[in-house]
Amino acid sequence: MVVDLELHFSGGIRSGFLLRICPRIGSELGLGSLVKRLGALDSGVYVEVGIMDLCSFRLSKMACMKLGSKSEAFQRQGQAWFCTTGLPSDVTVEVGDMSFHLHKFPLLCKSSILEKLIKEKSDDEEGCVIQLHDVPGSAEAFEMVAKFCYGVRLELSASNVVYLRCAAEHLQMTEEIAEDNLIAQTETFLNQVVLRSWKDSLKALQTCDDLLPHAENLQVVKRCIESLAIKACTDPNLFGWPMMEHGVMQSPGGSVLWNGISTGARPRQCSSDWWYEDASSLCLPVYKRLISVMESRGIRQEIIAGSLTYYAQRYLPGLNRRHSMGPVALTAAPSEEEQRHLLGEIDSLLPFHKGTTSTKVLLGLLRTAMILRASPSCISNLEKRIGMQLDQATLEDLLLPTYSYSLETLYNVDCVQRILDHFLAMDQATGGASSGLVDDEQLMGSPSLTPITTVAKLIDGFLAEVASDINLKLPKFQSLAAAIPDYGRPLDDGLYRAIDIYLKAHPWLMESDREQLCRLMDCQKLSLEACTHAAQNERLPLRVVVQVLFFEQLQLRTSIAGCLLVSDNLDGSRPLRSGLVGSSEGGGWATAARENQVLKVGMDHMRMRVSELEKECSSMKQEIEKLGRGWIGWISVPRKFGFRIKSQMCSAQEGSVSEQQKSGTGKIEKLPVKLTKHKKQLPTDM
Numbered sequence: 060m061v062v063d064l065e066l067h068f069s070g071g072i073r074s075g076f077l078l079r080i081c082p083r084i085g086s087e088l089g090l091g092s093l094v095k096r097l098g099a100l101d102s103g104v105y106v107e108v109g110i111m112d113l114c115s116f117r118l119s120k121m122a123c124m125k126l127g128s129k130s131e132a133f134q135r136q137g138q139a140w141f142c143t144t145g146l147p148s149d150v151t152v153e154v155g156d157m158s159f160h161l162h163k164f165p166l167l168c169k170s171s172i173l174e175k176l177i178k179e180k181s182d183d184e185e186g187c188v189i190q191l192h193d194v195p196g197s198a199e200a201f202e203m204v205a206k207f208c209y210g211v212r213l214e215l216s217a218s219n220v221v222y223l224r225c226a227a228e229h230l231q232m233t234e235e236i237a238e239d240n241l242i243a244q245t246e247t248f249l250n251q252v253v254l255r256s257w258k259d260s261l262k263a264l265q266t267c268d269d270l271l272p273h274a275e276n277l278q279v280v281k282r283c284i285e286s287l288a289i290k291a292c293t294d295p296n297l298f299g300w301p302m303m304e305h306g307v308m309q310s311p312g313g314s315v316l317w318n319g320i321s322t323g324a325r326p327r328q329c330s331s332d333w334w335y336e337d338a339s340s341l342c343l344p345v346y347k348r349l350i351s352v353m354e355s356r357g358i359r360q361e362i363i364a365g366s367l368t369y370y371a372q373r374y375l376p377g378l379n380r381r382h383s384m385g386p387v388a389l390t391a392a393p394s395e396e397e398q399r400h401l402l403g404e405i406d407s408l409l410p411f412h413k414g415t416t417s418t419k420v421l422l423g424l425l426r427t428a429m430i431l432r433a434s435p436s437c438i439s440n441l442e443k444r445i446g447m448q449l450d451q452a453t454l455e456d457l458l459l460p461t462y463s464y465s466l467e468t469l470y471n472v473d474c475v476q477r478i479l480d481h482f483l484a485m486d487q488a489t490g491g492a493s494s495g496l497v498d499d500e501q502l503m504g505s506p507s508l509t510p511i512t513t514v515a516k517l518i519d520g521f522l523a524e525v526a527s528d529i530n531l532k533l534p535k536f537q538s539l540a541a542a543i544p545d546y547g548r549p550l551d552d553g554l555y556r557a558i559d560i561y562l563k564a565h566p567w568l569m570e571s572d573r574e575q576l577c578r579l580m581d582c583q584k585l586s587l588e589a590c591t592h593a594a595q596n597e598r599l600p601l602r603v604v605v606q607v608l609f610f611e612q613l614q615l616r617t618s619i620a621g622c623l624l625v626s627d628n629l630d631g632s633r634p635l636r637s638g639l640v641g642s643s644e645g646g647g648w649a650t651a652a653r654e655n656q657v658l659k660v661g662m663d664h665m666r667m668r669v670s671e672l673e674k675e676c677s678s679m680k681q682e683i684e685k686l687g688r689g690w691i692g693w694i695s696v697p698r699k700f701g702f703r704i705k706s707q708m709c710s711a712q713e714g715s716v717s718e719q720q721k722s723g724t725g726k727i728e729k730l731p732v733k734l735t736k737h738k739k740q741l742p743t744d745m
Contacts, residue, residue, distance in 0.1 A: 124248050126213040150187040157198035165208040171231035195225035195273045217259035221266045225273040260286040288352040291334045335369040360410040368420050371405045377427040403437045413447045421445045422456040429462050446481025450510035454520045468530050511547040519553030526561035540579045551580040552589045562598040577603045582610045
């Protein structure tokens with residue numbers, strides 16, 4: 060697409076550039092309803108666009124500026140270019156393997172270097188032949204320079220402006236030689252067009268790779284990087300398309316308004332990772348400089364880590380297989396040496412802060428480093444990073460295979476051991492809890508224990524996965540299991556499962572080794588289900604089975620005693636504890652939690668039983684009252700019919716009824732007393 064920028068300002072209230080766009084491209088861009096046609100020419104349509112609107116245009120291709128107005132005057136024949144003006148050539152310029160048969164006057168009018176060389180070669184008998192093998196951009200760049208000297212139509216774009224800028228500087232095409240010379244033209248286009256656009260700045264920066272160190276000396280690389288860094292560090296939602304002077308205006312239908320006319324486009328919200336893919340197309344040295352400038356401008360560390368992750372996924376195929384953030388533009392895989400170098404650079408650029416980089420990505424980088432056999436320092440740094448946030452890892456990612464030809468374990472247990480050591484060292488450095496400094500209530504409510512308990516559960520799961528490996532030695536298993544402090548495991552069920560799997564996979568272990576392995580777990584921290592399984596487990600040593608049975612019975616008795624203790628404290632007059640007399644010696648807060656649950660269940664049962672007894676007493680009382688009313692009714696019947704009954708019979712009947720009423724009332728009064736006695740006798744019976 061060609062968009063010609065005329066360096067004139069249009070009249071009217073709003074000043075702006077004049078763009079010449081061909082009708083076909085104008086219709087493709089949907090500019091028919093957005094622009095004010097000023098006049099039609101053969102080559103296109105002039106349209107009026109505001110300055111701010113021009114800077115905010117997001118066109119699918121780069122904008123271009125036309126230099127010169129003459130038609131094409133050069134013709135190529137093999138490895139030579141000839142000027143078709145009709146005049147014989149009087150100078151030959153050799154650039155690389157190409158020869159340019161030109162004329163002296165157009166060249167010396169634009170370039171000081173060419174003027175000097177032409178004067179030196181004018182007296183040669185063999186003709187004027189100039190060799191320029193050190194021109195930046197080689198023959199392609201000099202071809203465009205020659206067209207500029209002849210005034211031939213030339214399209215200046217982001218893809219060739221750096222070539223022309225460096226070549227013009229090398230040939231000294233300054234304003235002292237000619238007005239509006241090539242240096243001034245390219246600088247204007249760079250500053251006013253290229254550096255204001257993200258895409259154009261990126262393209263210009265990519266072309267600098269072939270023009271070093273000329274582009275560095277002219278500060279082109281620095282300016283492009285600064286332009287990209289400023290745009291990437293700015294909130295994209297603040298500068299959406301199209302950019303308005305007073306914010307984005309919308310029509311009643313919800314579409315964006317451009318100069319008061321509906322565009323049909325809808326406002327879009329951009330995320331902070333919109334520049335990841337474009338930045339990943341840069342070579343590693345330039346990309347590193349871009350990241351450094353962004354960091355100096357205070358961009359968030361999470362955004363930097365996300366860009367580095369995207370860059371690594373694009374050029375490290377091993378990382379992209381298992382750990383993908385989404386669609387990543389894959390490229391040809393670099394060599395192993397290049398990948399090792401890239402991995403080391405990524406490790407040095409990643410922010411060393413917890414949580415900035417996903418643990419899944421870090422473990423993927425570590426796996427890739429092991430496959431590529433990266434430097435020990437790179438592997439060690441990645442292990443430290445993972446150790447800082449081990450509580451955020453998953454078991455699937457922690458299963459790192461052993462990449463070795465020797466007969467070793469299937470998974471890299473030593474690496475996980477080092478990662479765990481880094482985590483524990485950081486936990487202690489940040490004031491991690493210890494079992495000797497806090498009591499049970501603090502342990503249960505301490506948020507600082509959440510990471511260590513999560514890691515303990517993760518390590519127990521890892522031990523269960525690697526325990527079935529027959530090549531796993533007992534000291535490695537013990538070292539990894541014993542690294543977790545006692546307060547990190549509220550329950551030892553996971554550790555018991557791992558030990559059971561290890562014993563099953565290693566039936567040749569001696570009895571002493573089995574006992575030593577079982578000492579890793581605390582039988583008092585096993586749940587009832589685990590105790591039931593352990594009591595019937597033939598792989599456990601007899602001593603361990605006896606301990607499990609003993610603590611299971613002790614747990615049941617203390618639970619029952621605690622239940623009765625709760626029933627005596629239903630009024631809440633006394634604070635409740637776990638019910639274990641020696642809880643500080645081994646019961647722990649996990650046992651207290653289980654006991655409280657059992658006590659709660661016991662309280663519910665006790666309340667239900669008391670409620671049933673109260674209902675039973677109430678029904679008995681109602682039946683007795685009905686019985687008493689029945690006897691009184693039968694006594695009044697004979698009197699109505701005139702029968703005479705002996706007073707002794709009546710007194711006897713009344714006496715029996717009163718006795719029954721008294722006996723029934725006595726039973727009701729004695730029932731709560733029996734319940735109270737029953738409560739007091741239960742603890743003594745147990």
